[in-house]
Amino acid sequence: MRTLQKISPLGLLAVLTLGGCRQDMQDQPRFKPLAKSDFYSDLRSARPPVEGTVARGQLHEDTYFYTGKVGNNPGDYMPFPVSEEVLARGRERFNIYCAPCHSQLGDGNGMIVQRGFRAPPSYHTDRLRKAPLGYFFDVMTNGFGAMPDYASQISTRDRWNIAAYIRALQLSQNATAADVPAGQKVPSQPPAFRGDPGSGATLPEIQSSSDAGKGEGPK
Numbered sequence: 001m002r003t004l005q006k007i008s009p010l011g012l013l014a015v016l017t018l019g020g021c022r023q024d025m026q027d028q029p030r031f032k033p034l035a036k037s038d039f040y041s042d043l044r045s046a047r048p049p050v051e052g053t054v055a056r057g058q059l060h061e062d063t064y065f066y067t068g069k070v071g072n073n074p075g076d077y078m079p080f081p082v083s084e085e086v087l088a089r090g091r092e093r094f095n096i097y098c099a100p101c102h103s104q105l106g107d108g109n110g111m112i113v114q115r116g117f118r119a120p121p122s123y124h125t126d127r128l129r130k131a132p133l134g135y136f137f138d139v140m141t142n143g144f145g146a147m148p149d150y151a152s153q154i155s156t157r158d159r160w161n162i163a164a165y166i167r168a169l170q171l172s173q174n175a176t177a178a179d180v181p182a183g184q185k186v187p188s189q190p191p192a193f194r195g196d197p198g199s200g201a202t203l204p205e206i207q208s209s210s211d212a213g214k215g216e217g218p219k
């Protein structure tokens with residue numbers, strides 16, 4: 001009520017009459033994108049961005065993090081420290097994005113391959129065991145032969161997480177007692193599988209202690 005009283009008849013008149021003076025912003029002179037303009041000497045209506053302009057979120061200063069390359073060659077180190085979380089995340093992403101073709105073991109015998117897709121090479125070959133970390137990052141980022149790239153589905157950091165996990169996967173299939181740090185016990189028995197360990201497309205079922213009598217399982 002009080003606010004109404006404050007509006008004087010004069011003010012009300014001003015509001016009503018000025019309401020008629022429309023500033024039609026939608027009708028002001030403008031150029032359509034890429035249209036020609038005589039205003040600038042280069043006849044372009046849009047001004048080129050200032051040299052060195054970087055779009056928001058695209059300042060990739062840490063080149064190695066974004067390319068995995070040192071100069072033109074893949075580097076063999078992680079751009080950030082590897083922790084248990086890094087490996088756990090890498091494992092999770094790998095099992096989602098890579099295992100359908102490469103299998104959870106990395107032997108290249110995933111479910112899609114079993115249904116007829118071209119078989120990728122196993123990660124457990126000498127060549128790929130020796131391939132630098134940056135190479136795996138690059139294959140994920142840019143694709144490789146019949147394999148599509150995963151740059152749009154998997155974030156840069158997750159591609160590194162996966163690369164770290166692939167290294168662990170490779171070690172898991174090619175380790176010796178000498179790789180075990182001094183003072184740490186090697187499990188004396190490999191896990192026993194319930195039935196056929198399968199092809200690697202899925203994780204084999206490991207016998208539990210409730211399977212007593214069916215063989216030696218991990219205790």
Ligand code: HEC
Nearest residue numbers: 097098100101118119120121136139140144145146147150
């Ligand atoms: C749709 C199936 C498919 C998926 C999913 C897939 N790959 Fe591949 N990958 C392939 C095929 C097929 C090849 C072999 C390509 C060729 O030789 O033309 C390959 C090759 C590779 C190679 C070996 C390159 C070389 O030098 O031989 C690496 C490393 C690799 N993939 C990593 C990955 C990673 C990491 C992921 C998950 C982010 C992934 N791939 C997801 C099918 C796939």
